[in-house]
Amino acid sequence: MTLAFDHIAISARTLDEGVDWVEQALGVKMAGGGQHPLMATHNRLLGLGDLYLEVIAIDPAGAPPAQPRWFDLDRFTGPPRLTNWVARTDDMATTLATSPRGSGVPLSLARGDYRWKMAVPTDGILPYDGAYPALIEWQTPLHPTQALPDVGVRLQCLTIEHPQAEALRAALTLHDPRVIIAQGVRKSLSATFQTPFGTRRLG
Numbered sequence: 001m002t003l004a005f006d007h008i009a010i011s012a013r014t015l016d017e018g019v020d021w022v023e024q025a026l027g028v029k030m031a032g033g034g035q036h037p038l039m040a041t042h043n044r045l046l047g048l049g050d051l052y053l054e055v056i057a058i059d060p061a062g063a064p065p066a067q068p069r070w071f072d073l074d075r076f077t078g079p080p081r082l083t084n085w086v087a088r089t090d091d092m093a094t095t096l097a098t099s100p101r102g103s104g105v106p107l108s109l110a111r112g113d114y115r116w117k118m119a120v121p122t123d124g125i126l127p128y129d130g131a132y133p134a135l136i137e138w139q140t141p142l143h144p145t146q147a148l149p150d151v152g153v154r155l156q157c158l159t160i161e162h163p164q165a166e167a168l169r170a171a172l173t174l175h176d177p178r179v180i181i182a183q184g185v186r187k188s189l190s191a192t193f194q195t196p197f198g199t200r201r202l203g
Helices: 015-026 070-075 092-097 165-171
Strands: 004-011 031-036 041-047 052-058 081-088 105-111 114-120 134-138 154-162 179-183 188-195 198-202
Touching (some): 004 070, 015 041, 015 052, 015 198, 052 070, 092 105, 165 179
Antiparallel strands (some): 004 081, 031 041
16 A cells, blocks of 8 residues: 655644744744644644645643553653654555554544544554654545645655664655655654745754
């Protein structure tokens, strides 16, 4: 089952802190977003053409979830940073059957008019220390990119460094020239964007 690049995730201690960091770095305003009651998180979004960027944080108004939050947010500390990326599938069950162990259990979620399934690891940590993509299957034709304003920002490349880069590359059935898997001493994600103000980078 071939995957498609869906979006990237910036984790933050608070949503305001994450949004401020992205807006200052890229020089544009974020939009959209909302709450995820099942995970007690909330987000804001930025359109990137065929992709989008998500800032996500624990929602202090949400009831504690029954399981660890996605993107390992329960253990997140430090300043906002790019922590995860998300790949889209049309068949979650088949994709999970051929994905690395620990890729997650599919959960059904909704926000506004959006309906989707997300594979959430039981411990909150995706394979390869979080370098493997979170898996999403949209349940309606609606996609956030369709509703987000175009502010002229496009992702040039997402660079994922990991000590097991070769194994990570082999585990992926996603072939997007913007995704670069490189050897590194530890897991690290960084993204380069073309913006109305020139090239900008988030790490």
